[in-house]
Amino acid sequence: MIRVIHLLAGDADFQTRRCVEYIVRGLGGGFAVEARTLGAGGLYRDMIAAVRALRREDRSTIVHAWGTAALKAAAAAARGAVFYSPLSAGPDERRLLRAVMAHREIRVVCDTATKMRQLAEGGTDPGSCALARPGVDFSRVRPVRDRSLREALGFADEHIVGLALGQSCCERAMWTGGILHELDGRFRMLIWAEGRALDGAAAAVRRLGTGAFVRIVNGADGRDFESMLAAADYALLAAAEDVAPLPVCMCMAGGLPLVAPAAPAVCELLEDRHTALLAGGNTPADLAGRVLAAMEDKELRRRIAQCARSEAYAHFRLTAYLDTMRSLYGGSGPRGQMAFSG
Structure with a gap:
């Protein structure tokens, strides 16, 4: 059983919330998936509370962070694999990602090939990035x-x-x-x-x-x-x-x-x-x-x-998106063993 925690802002954008909903509801057997929110109106009122909670998880738990605040908490506290879905590929986001990836391995999951290219141009290792376009229900x-x-x-x-x-x-x-x-x-x-x-x-x-x-x-x-x-x-x-x-x-x-x-x-x-x-x-x-x-x-x-x-x-089928995410989470071992698709 692969356990996945999705960490996102309490006021996350529509696409983020819908993708997390799809994954939590549809990933299927072999996965235990839950969503946790951070910030105003969320499960964790601030990053310190999120870090404390994530440090109690074991090394087999995957944390998928959506957005920069979630990335900071996951990178500081998660003992297992960390996935990251960037909301943009702007200069600030690229600098943060480079700094975090100098500290630990991050699997970056992008929703467009353009975003993958922009991150690579900003210094992110292309081998750590995967494309997973959201699908439509x-x-x-x-x-x-x-x-x-x-x-x-x-x-x-x-x-x-x-x-x-x-x-x-x-x-x-x-x-x-x-x-x-x-x-x-x-x-x-x-x-x-x-x-x-x-x-x-x-x-x-x-x-x-x-x-x-x-x-x-x-x-x-x-x-x-x-x-x-x-x-x-x-x-x-x-x-x-x-x-x-x-x-x-x-x-x-x-x-x-x-x-x-x-x-x-x-x-x-x-x-x-x-x-x-x-x-x-x-x-x-x-x-x-x-x-x-x-x-x-x-x-x-x-x-x-x-x-x-x-x-x-x-x-743009939802089933194809879920298949991609199952493959990514299932290949979350050391670098080189991660399954990429898209």
Whole structure:
């Protein structure tokens, strides 16, 4: 029996919490898996409490840290193998990872190949990294427009609703929505958020005065992200860096036409005019132009939505993600014995 403890922030982002949920629920026989939270609202109120608890675990226990705070606690206290899923590959994160890996071995699990490359360019040993793209639980995705849900959210049949992805870039999405709304008053923007992202989105609405066309849904109110797919006409990814692939893959599975910037982390998931419409730049004007191009061509929208659904079902299955994680945890012996896939 392989025991795995997932350590994550109490206010972790959507993708992190959903991936941990998938693993805890679905890893299956031969594994004993649990999730523990750190910080505000978490099981451990601070890092000291987490370190004390982890030091009581035996050497056979794997600790999988999600985010920098969890990494610091796991690196300081875990007696067994430590896995780490970075939330970004920025300079601060790369410096921390180099410092920790000089002290002990860390198995780094990345959600995109772009993030793996950026970490390697920053000095992380590529041999310590593995690719595990999150998979979609297709049973939770409804690829059918829900008129009653749209009405409940305040959208009329004639409204053109864009679902904003990338919670850290909601302000850019609002600027894009603002341009579209000025050009055509039917355009609306739907933002699903929770925790700190919810506070940031609400503050952006107040600062930009976009309340007339932006609807924010609090994920803590019982509506999950997947349910929002049925309320939207297209999805807008405003982020060019630190792209969380899971929401993108969910929109693909839901058959939503996607508009996004042609950034490296995006292009490993989406192909222009095949599974999405990609903008050459990442300004609100660039993104708004591609949204208009999509809305003006019904056949193009149908084709890219259909291709995206097929790609999601072929390449972003939850079962494949869980198989990858089983392989990684099962090969958590000394360096060179770890199983990598992706």
